[in-house]
Amino acid sequence: MNTAASGSAAIAILRSAKPDLVVLDLMMPDLSGVDVLRFIRSEPRLAGTPVVVLTNTYMNDLGMQAAAIGIEKAMLKANAVHLH
Numbered sequence: 001m002n003t004a005a006s007g008s009a010a011i012a013i014l015r016s017a018k019p020d021l022v023v024l025d026l027m028m029p030d031l032s033g034v035d036v037l038r039f040i041r042s043e044p045r046l047a048g049t050p051v052v053v054l055t056n057t058y059m060n061d062l063g064m065q066a067a068a069i070g071i072e073k074a075m076l077k078a079n080a081v082h083l084h
Contacts, residue, residue, distance in 0.1 A: 007031025011039050019049060024071075026055040026062040034065045041069055 002017060004010035006029040014022075014036075022040060026033035033053065040046045053066055053074040063074065 005029070007033065007036050010036045014040065014043070014046060018045060022049055022051045024051055024053050024066075026053060026066060032062055034062050034069065037066055037069050037071070 002013045002019070004013055008030050010024075010028070011031070024033045024036060028036070033055070037051060040049055040051060050072045051070070053063070053071050054077060055063070055074070056077045067074070
């Protein structure tokens with residue numbers, strides 16, 4: 001499992017990895033999750049990869065853009081269960 005602390009780091013990982021699933025936050029440093037999602041959907045090798053958005057900003061413009069580009073599911077962080 002790979003993790004990225006920024007949008008550009010996520011894209012760098014995705015250039016060489018082919019994940020089974022991407023869990024994506026919309027609010028990230030330097031590039032938004034929407035930018036990362038656009039990259040995923042534009043790459044033929046990644047275009048079919050399921051993307052789940054986990055964010056606190058789903059109902060704003062970024063959330064609507066992500067839904068329009070194509071995601072499998074969106075979950076609000078406030079509703080996520082924390083397992084310890």
